[in-house]
Amino acid sequence: MPPSLKQKLSDFLIEKKVLTPETLEQALQKQKEKGGRLSPILIEMGVVSEKDLVALLSENLGIPPVDLSRFEIDPAMAKVISREIAYHYEIVPISKIGDTVTIAIADPLNLFAAEEIKALTGLEIRPTIATEVDIRGALRKLYDQSMQQAIEDVVKRIKQTTKDKVELVEAEEGEAIGSEELLRLTQGAPVVQVTNLVLEEACRLRASDILIEPMQDTVRIRYRVDGILKTGTAPPRTMHEAVVSRIKVMSNMDIAERRLPQDGRFKMKLQEREIDFRVSTVPSSFGEKVALRVLDKSQAPLNLDGLGFEEKPLEDMKKASLRPYGMILVCGPTGSGKTTTLYSILKYVDSPEKNIVTVEDPVEFQLEGINQVTARTDIGLTYAAALRSILRQDPDIIMVGEIRDFETVDVGIKAALTGHLVLSTLHTTTACGAVVRLLNMGVEPFLITSAVTLACSQRLLRKLCSACRKPYRLDAALAGRLGLPFDPKEEVKFYRGAGCSQCFGTGYSGRMGVMETLPLTPRIRELVLNRARESELLAEAKKEGLVTLREDALSKAREGKTSLEEVFRVT
Numbered sequence: 001m002p003p004s005l006k007q008k009l010s011d012f013l014i015e016k017k018v019l020t021p022e023t024l025e026q027a028l029q030k031q032k033e034k035g036g037r038l039s040p041i042l043i044e045m046g047v048v049s050e051k052d053l054v055a056l057l058s059e060n061l062g063i064p065p066v067d068l069s070r071f072e073i074d075p076a077m078a079k080v081i082s083r084e085i086a087y088h089y090e091i092v093p094i095s096k097i098g099d100t101v102t103i104a105i106a107d108p109l110n111l112f113a114a115e116e117i118k119a120l121t122g123l124e125i126r127p128t129i130a131t132e133v134d135i136r137g138a139l140r141k142l143y144d145q146s147m148q149q150a151i152e153d154v155v156k157r158i159k160q161t162t163k164d165k166v167e168l169v170e171a172e173e174g175e176a177i178g179s180e181e182l183l184r185l186t187q188g189a190p191v192v193q194v195t196n197l198v199l200e201e202a203c204r205l206r207a208s209d210i211l212i213e214p215m216q217d218t219v220r221i222r223y224r225v226d227g228i229l230k231t232g233t234a235p236p237r238t239m240h241e242a243v244v245s246r247i248k249v250m251s252n253m254d255i256a257e258r259r260l261p262q263d264g265r266f267k268m269k270l271q272e273r274e275i276d277f278r279v280s281t282v283p284s285s286f287g288e289k290v291a292l293r294v295l296d297k298s299q300a301p302l303n304l305d306g307l308g309f310e311e312k313p314l315e316d317m318k319k320a321s322l323r324p325y326g327m328i329l330v331c332g333p334t335g336s337g338k339t340t341t342l343y344s345i346l347k348y349v350d351s352p353e354k355n356i357v358t359v360e361d362p363v364e365f366q367l368e369g370i371n372q373v374t375a376r377t378d379i380g381l382t383y384a385a386a387l388r389s390i391l392r393q394d395p396d397i398i399m400v401g402e403i404r405d406f407e408t409v410d411v412g413i414k415a416a417l418t419g420h421l422v423l424s425t426l427h428t429t430t431a432c433g434a435v436v437r438l439l440n441m442g443v444e445p446f447l448i449t450s451a452v453t454l455a456c457s458q459r460l461l462r463k464l465c466s467a468c469r470k471p472y473r474l475d476a477a478l479a480g481r482l483g484l485p486f487d488p489k490e491e492v493k494f495y496r497g498a499g500c501s502q503c504f505g506t507g508y509s510g511r512m513g514v515m516e517t518l519p520l521t522p523r524i525r526e527l528v529l530n531r532a533r534e535s536e537l538l539a540e541a542k543k544e545g546l547v548t549l550r551e552d553a554l555s556k557a558r559e560g561k562t563s564l565e566e567v568f569r570v571t
Contacts, residue, residue: 263281312545524544
């Protein structure tokens with residue numbers, strides 16, 4: 001953005017009494033620290049709403065505003081400007097008359113966008129201004145529905161093309177397609193196209209996992225989006241082996257081995273983001289089932305303050321992580337975000353003066369400046385064996401992916417007692433249950449009270465879509481069924497998602513963490529030494545200020561961040 005235009009906008013906002021010189025100085029300082037445009041920083045600071053800013057920009061620059069939420073865009077516009085350019089500059093082509101295309105843009109001061117689009121398309125550009133929220137929703141609706149259509153078109157074309165039918169037909173029962181033939185099929189255009197479209201669809205949906213499951217007569221493809229499985233368009237059954245083999249080739253796996261499970265990983269650049277895929281195959285009754293974990297760093301901010309935790313658990317966690325030694329345990333079921341929390345703690349405490357080593361099975365994200373070891377049980381490199389070796393590597397902080405057995409917890413507790421900060425996960429449902437689980441594993445109570453400084457339990461709640469959430473008032477009957485207090489004089493609103501193009505009709509977009517923390521205070525330690533039951537630990541912890549997962553989740557529902565249905569589903 002040219003400085004003169006930026007100054008002109010600043011002056012205009014001050015003239016309109018939207019900004020004061022002091023607020024502008026603060027905003028410019030934040031812009032200097034974070035980078036990026038000034039407009040989102042002003043919105044984030046609460047100086048001006050996005051809609052008001054669009055109106056002010058329109059008045060200042062003489063560019064008309066447009067409400068994309070009420071605008072029906074012709075799907076043919078997706079061919080006028082490519083998806084990559086539209087997403088890169090956050091612009092939406094909305095109409096074309098002759099050689100002039102009208103676009104909606106959130107940043108009309110970005111002169112380079114208009115010039116580059118003009119150079120690439122040879123068209124004249126007529127800009128209009130829209131909010132970023134509306135732009136993103138329109139982009140998904142226009143381009144991403146086209147991607148779903150592309151999958152369907154490729155599948156339809158393959159079914160109709162005799163040549164492809166012959167080439168991709170499976171072997172008769174009792175026979176096996178040779179590895180050379182499979183390798184040839186994996187390089188064919190239809191197989192490459194379908195595989196790439198499935199991976200792109202996962203990124204579009206912000207999925208965490210892809211499941212490719214062979215059935216007797218069909219193939220089922222499912223995407224896990226915000227913790228919920230969603231069925232997608234699948235290729236014909238005859239393509240299953242070729243698609244699986246294509247993924248194996250990309251992951252450097254053995255395409256000839258179809259009787260044993262295999263693991264691998266690969267990287268791809270999709271939608272201008274570098275995505276890691278972790279691949280697991282397992283033989284099933286009708287062929288190999290493939291599970292791909294989608295690891296997108298841009299979707300997982302490794303920042304404790306950005307995980308959505310409330311002030312008290314966040315403070316407990318930061319306090320425990322800044323101690324020079326001790327053990328922090330993060331608990332919860334599979335897929336509850338435990339590893340992301342541990343990585344965020346590592347990023348929080350990381351500094352050049354500290355030697356941080358992790359042992360994981362497998363390594364999820366590569367963290368710069370941190371030594372990460374992959375456990376390999378098949379060759380004897382178990383968690384416990386890796387831990388013993390790590391302790392000879394002069395570590396300050398150790399992260400153990402998971403405590404599965406007594407041997408691992410024994411080495412981990414001894415490491416915590418000898419001056420190391422140890423982070424790990426445990427499969428229990430509550431923070432108090434973590435202490436009881438250690439006792440059940442055979443750890444002596446005096447070792448737990450000496451080593452463990454904090455036990456946490458967490459879950460992931462789906463966030464309501466800000467574009468389509470609607471308020472409603474809780475009635476007495478529903479409050480009674482849910483066991484919630486009801487006061488007819490109190491105006492308590494809850495929210496539900498109606499479903500829109502931005503959230504793919506689900507009413508939810510993204511997830512946030514809820515957490516309960518149990519610091520091992522003197523009174524809690526006393527109860528642990530006496531082998532107290534989980535209920536006794538919970539009662540005492542509540543007296544000391546523990547906020548349970550349910551209570552944390554309900555407070556988020558009252559704030560309009562999530563729905564009551566989601567609270568009761570997760571907690």
